[in-house]
Amino acid sequence: MDHGKIEKNLGLMLVLTMFAISIGGLVEIVPLFFIKGTIEDVRNAEGIKMVRPYTPLEQRGRDIYVREGCYLCHSQMIRPFRDEAMRYGHYSLAAESQYDHPFQWGSKRTGPDLARVGKKYSNEWQVQHLIAPRSMVPESVMPNYPWLLSTALDTSDMASRMKALRTTGVPYSINKAEYDNNVKEFGEDVAKQLHIPDAQKNLIEQAQTGKYDGNPADITEMDAMVAYLQVLGTMVDFSKLDSDNFVKFR
Amino acid sequence: MSQGNSQSSNVKTTGHVWDGDLQELNNPLPAWWLWAFYVTIIFSVVYWVAYPAWPLGKGFTTGIATITYKNDKGVEKTTHWNTRALLMKDLQDARESQKKYFDMVAATPYEEIARNPELSNFVASAGKVLFADNCAACHMSGGQGKMAFAPNLTDDDWIYGGTHDKIQASITLGRHGMMPAKGGADINEGEIESLANYVLSLSGETMDAVKAKAGDELFHGKGNCIACHGADAMGNKDIGAVNLTDKIWLWADVPAQDSADKKVAVVKAVITSGLNKGVMPAWNSRLSADQIKLLTVYVHDVLGGGSKK
Numbered sequence: 169m170d171h172g173k174i175e176k177n178l179g180l181m182l183v184l185t186m187f188a189i190s191i192g193g194l195v196e197i198v199p200l201f202f203i204k205g206t207i208e209d210v211r212n213a214e215g216i217k218m219v220r221p222y223t224p225l226e227q228r229g230r231d232i233y234v235r236e237g238c239y240l241c242h243s244q245m246i247r248p249f250r251d252e253a254m255r256y257g258h259y260s261l262a263a264e265s266q267y268d269h270p271f272q273w274g275s276k277r278t279g280p281d282l283a284r285v286g287k288k289y290s291n292e293w294q295v296q297h298l299i300a301p302r303s304m305v306p307e308s309v310m311p312n313y314p315w316l317l318s319t320a321l322d323t324s325d326m327a328s329r330m331k332a333l334r335t336t337g338v339p340y341s342i343n344k345a346e347y348d349n350n351v352k353e354f355g356e357d358v359a360k361q362l363h364i365p366d367a368q369k370n371l372i373e374q375a376q377t378g379k380y381d382g383n384p385a386d387i388t389e390m391d392a393m394v395a396y397l398q399v400l401g402t403m404v405d406f407s408k409l410d411s412d413n414f415v416k417f418r
Numbered sequence: 419m420s421q422g423n424s425q426s427s428n429v430k431t432t433g434h435v436w437d438g439d440l441q442e443l444n445n446p447l448p449a450w451w452l453w454a455f456y457v458t459i460i461f462s463v464v465y466w467v468a469y470p471a472w473p474l475g476k477g478f479t480t481g482i483a484t485i486t487y488k489n490d491k492g493v494e495k496t497t498h499w500n501t502r503a504l505l506m507k508d509l510q511d512a513r514e515s516q517k518k519y520f521d522m523v524a525a526t527p528y529e530e531i532a533r534n535p536e537l538s539n540f541v542a543s544a545g546k547v548l549f550a551d552n553c554a555a556c557h558m559s560g561g562q563g564k565m566a567f568a569p570n571l572t573d574d575d576w577i578y579g580g581t582h583d584k585i586q587a588s589i590t591l592g593r594h595g596m597m598p599a600k601g602g603a604d605i606n607e608g609e610i611e612s613l614a615n616y617v618l619s620l621s622g623e624t625m626d627a628v629k630a631k632a633g634d635e636l637f638h639g640k641g642n643c644i645a646c647h648g649a650d651a652m653g654n655k656d657i658g659a660v661n662l663t664d665k666i667w668l669w670a671d672v673p674a675q676d677s678a679d680k681k682v683a684v685v686k687a688v689i690t691s692g693l694n695k696g697v698m699p700a701w702n703s704r705l706s707a708d709q710i711k712l713l714t715v716y717v718h719d720v721l722g723g724g725s726k727k
Binding site: 199200202203204248249250253254255257259287288289290291292293296297303304305306379382407410411412414415416417418 | 470473475476477478487489490491495497500501502503504505506508509512551552555556558564567694695696697698699703704
């Protein structure tokens with residue numbers, strides 16, 4: 169094609185420029201969808217998947233995490249460097265964020281990485297720290313989130329939220345066949361939590377029995393938030409795997 | 419003008435002409451830039467050969483560079499260069515460089531670590547980092563604790579015991595503070611008030627003598643407080659029942675109250691609702707046995723609150 173023609177036709181120039189630029193992204197990203205082991209298949213001795221989708225309560229907490237913009241200061245990705253391993257723990261696996269939509273990776277940290285914050289502190293600590301961070305960590309610059317404890321959690325739309333995630337590929341089950349498949353993949357206890365028709369019931373049950381915000385009578389946004397924070401990075405039991413188990417995937 | 423320019427310099431133009439006489443000079447690229455560009459091309463070819471680079475269907479070219487590391491079972495493995503193997507090697511090298519000290523910590527009995535200047539220096543600096551990363555969130559950066567949340571580790575009052583072994587047990591498996599509401603006894607509001615007066619009087623507070631006397635009887639009688647806190651109210655470290663006779667408070671913020679009534683109120687609150695908090699996570703899944711031993715010595719000797727018995 170005559171060069172002059174492209175230079176004089178803005179629309180054509182725009183389309184061809186975008187095409188040229190997109191090649192750079194496509195050749196880097198597309199092959200990852202085909203390479204085996206991009207997302208590690210992590211299973212325990214019984215062949216059950218260690219990484220599972222979030223329970224309704226945890227997922228609700230995740231939605232609040234995103235709503236409050238926690239990701240603006242906190243990443244959830246521990247890189248395979250010694251300094252990060254010493255401070256945060258085992259590097260993050262691709263498998264550990266395979267059910268995250270959107271993912272919470274990132275390279276900008278104003279606060280610490282949260283990929284393995286689960287079970288590191290007690291529920292009480294998380295509640296107190298979210299209400300008033302500086303009461304626990306004097307040098308913190310994190311804002312206070314006191315309304316989490318005083319706002320009742322809206323549980324009514326849980327099924328819709330899970331259906332939306334199901335369309336993105338998260339294996340929440342909507343019928344018997346999908347449920348049975350989840351039993352095979354994740355075990356029965358987890359499969360029950362992933363069943364969309366029981367979403368609201370499961371959510372309320374976990375919030376009332378979990379002692380997340382210290383008050384089982386009310387289900388607050390704090391319950392969901394703490395449930396979510398306490399599960400982060402805890403699904404893969406690295407003590408059951410060789411320390412170099414994941415080297416082969418890269 | 420343009421005519422004159424293109425004639426005076428011997429640079430060719432691109433041949434483009436705008437507005438009748440605007441032309442574009444076609445100067446050659448500077449030689450240094452051009453060579454630097456060629457070098458980057460050569461570098462990329464070397465990189466492709468050495469490191470993981472090109473996708474091939476379900477796999478990728480792994481390159482000829484290798485990394486040799488030892489996994490935690492001591493098995494030496496060689497693999498193509500990748501960041502995860504590189505991390506294994508980094509961690510292993512770091513372990514090697516600190517091995518001398520960690521081996522000494524592991525092999526030296528607790529009491530002797532403090533007497534060895536080289537070793538206690540290592541514990542002080544390595545323990546400080548571990549403490550800041552893992553313990554300071556609740557116990558605060560100097561180990562001074564936080565009222566109504568986490569105990570002070572620098573004083574010599576210990577809930578679960580301040581010996582090396584007890585501190586190590588607390589770190590390894592964690593703790594969970596428990597006290598039944600009203601001590602599990604059938605006591606009414608007035609009786610709780612009396613108990614609060616008695617408990618405060620044990621700590622040297624000047625309280626209502628009549629109520630304190632009644633509280634004394636309830637403490638040893640109907641209230642059955644002695645089951646956990648002991649007849650002398652000195653507590654029981656095996657079950658984490660606190661000593662009520664000292665002036666150290668954790669769950670009732672007595673020191674901050676400026677009147678006897680307020681002091682009674684905060685103690686009453688604890689007796690009335692009991693405790694199901696003071697949860698310390700178990701650290702054995704996050705820290706290695708070496709690190710836990712090091713932290714034990716740090717808490718006992720460097721923070722200075724450790725006891726012998």
